[in-house]
Amino acid sequence: MTEAADRLVDYLNASPSPFHACETSAKLLDDNGFARLQEYAEWPTEPGRYYLVRGGTLIAWSTEHSDGPATGFRIVGAHTDSPNLRIKPRPDHDSLAWQLLGVEPYGGLIVNSWLDRDLGLSGRVALRDGSGIREELVRVDDPLLRVSRLAIHLDRSMNDGEQINRQFQLEPHWGLDGSAPAFADFLADTLGVTAEDVLGWDVMAHDLQPATRFGHRGELVAGARQDNLATSCAGTYALIEAVDKAPAAPTTQLLVLFDHEEIGSTTDRGAASSLLPTVLERITTSLGGSRDELHRALARTVIASGDMAHATHPNYVDRHEPRHLIAMNGGPVLKINVNGRYATDAPGAAAFRLAGQQAGVPVQDFVTRSDLPCGSTVGPITSALSGATTVDFGAPTLSMHSIRELTGSEDQRMYAAILAAFLSPA
CATH class of the missing domain: 2.30.250.10 (Aminopeptidase i, Domain 2)
Known part of the structure; x- marks a missing residue:
């Protein structure tokens, strides 16, 4: 609990803007053998660990465990921007x-x-x-x-x-x-x-108030921009851990941290842009693949799209769905909405639950009260653009979109563990 929570505190304090968040993740990737690529340059054809940055968006991937261009992708998504x-x-x-x-x-x-x-x-x-x-x-x-x-x-x-x-x-x-x-x-x-x-x-x-451990036992993390730098942090560490493990089936492991989720994603580097589809195509062609092999790879792809989830507020219990209460430090949260505000369906939920079992991490289920509107995130967008099975998930949070938000320290450990398992399924 202590290590993962402290990692998040350090990540938040190093990342006051989306641009700084990308550089914080980039430094971690640099230190773990990833090479930075430029979009305008020709990309290497040999398997390896790579990443690129476009403004406040970062995409990192490893083809070390790929078995050709039609292998398929395991993708973890998040976003770097927060209200300000x-x-x-x-x-x-x-x-x-x-x-x-x-x-x-x-x-x-x-x-x-x-x-x-x-x-x-x-x-x-x-x-x-x-x-x-x-x-x-x-x-x-x-x-x-x-x-x-x-x-x-x-x-x-x-x-x-x-x-x-x-x-x-x-x-x-x-x-x-x-x-x-x-x-x-x-x-x-x-x-x-x-x-x-x-x-x-x-x-x-x-x-300017730094993020910090909070509570009598340091069981919480208080700080700005946890929506959604908590997922960006966990995703970065999960990718680094996952590329050192060979998954049961060949796959290309990828992390995408989008900018502009909070304003609708329809920008040059948002989830609705051509950036992720272009990168997936270029990865496929760098492995010697054709467009047909790209579509075969997408048919084998599963995306876990992470954004924060509403923990059940002890002072406003009536604002939550009574049979889907979310506990802080209770584990990652599957986010489900039958009207497509979240992309989670049965196969995607199953893939996420299997990752939880592999990591020894419990999984909670969130739905919005039926008489309240449901928010959305990048999951439905990336699912629509790629055609890939997609699941939306998050970590329990209070005071979401406040200048200072609250999450659970133990949730940070479980968050990174389930994402590493998702990226390298047993």
């Missing part, structure tokens, strides 16, 4: 003596959880590089931003349900009496370039 506040292109403006930054909410954040927090900045910046462009990651962990809530004395109805206007009341304080620079100047100074070299940014605010 993104800095607008022209963010600088004043109100009274205050300097404020314009922000746009990204994804379905719980707005009130971002109030009265010390916030830093992270993301990537596009810079002029001669006649071309280069990208650099930026991370500033100084407490530079804060969104201050109104005092209760000025709104006595606040505790009846506070409503925050996202255009006017969610803008963070950036400076007082002219103390702060223009945002582009700040980025330029941080990166050691001129403001004219700053051509664009994908920069966001992040919570």
Whole structure:
């Protein structure tokens, strides 16, 4: 329990943005014999361990246990993005003596959880590089931003349900009496370039309170971005473990960490893009396969798509399906919805349960109450694009989409163990 939970804490603290999450996973892969490939380059034809990064998306795979191009894939999926506040292109403006930054909410954040927090900045910046462009990651962990809530004395109805206007009341304080620079100047100074070299940014605010073990026995993990970096972390370690084990049947083991799940996935690097299908095709052709062999491989493929699952909240038990209660530290969760909001079907669930038996890990079952709407994730998208058997799963979570979420320490060990077994079935 301790090792897996501490690994997650370290991963969360190293990954304030999707771009940093990819680099955190990339370093782990580098240290375990994976070679980074560029999309524009010709890929090697010999079996090996490889990965690529496109923005906030990472795909890693091993063909060491493949038996030709039609072998089939075992795929674990997750996503790297979380709800946050993104800095607008022209963010600088004043109100009274205050300097404020314009922000746009990204994804379905719980707005009130971002109030009265010390916030830093992270993301990537596009810079002029001669006649071309280069990208650099930026991370500033100084407490530079804060969104201050109104005092209760000025709104006595606040505790009846506070409503925050996202255009006017969610803008963070950036400076007082002219103390702060223009945002582009700040980025330029941080990166050691001129403001004219700053051509664009994908920069966001992040919570400065570190992730940590929580509880009398450290039985919980509290921290930002666990939806869905907990799955990204577990998936990365599971792939590293799995490639060192020969599965019972030949397979190509693959991990995909998508960006942009929280905003619908329809981007150049989201689950609805051509990226994963293209990579699967290129892996097949690098092994000497034809398009027919690609489709034969897909017919043998099983995808486990991971996102976090709602643990049953002890203060709101009535918001959960009464015969499908989810316990924290009770094991990974199969997510099922007959209307296709999750991709899980009987064969996919069976493959996941077998992995649980192989790993000695219990599996829980989640369905949404029949009179409440059900969320969705990347599983149905990847299933539709690939035609592969797909199962949606998650780890029990409280305060999902808050700036600070809660998961179980023991669940982290079980999470990685079941994914390693799924990638290398006995």
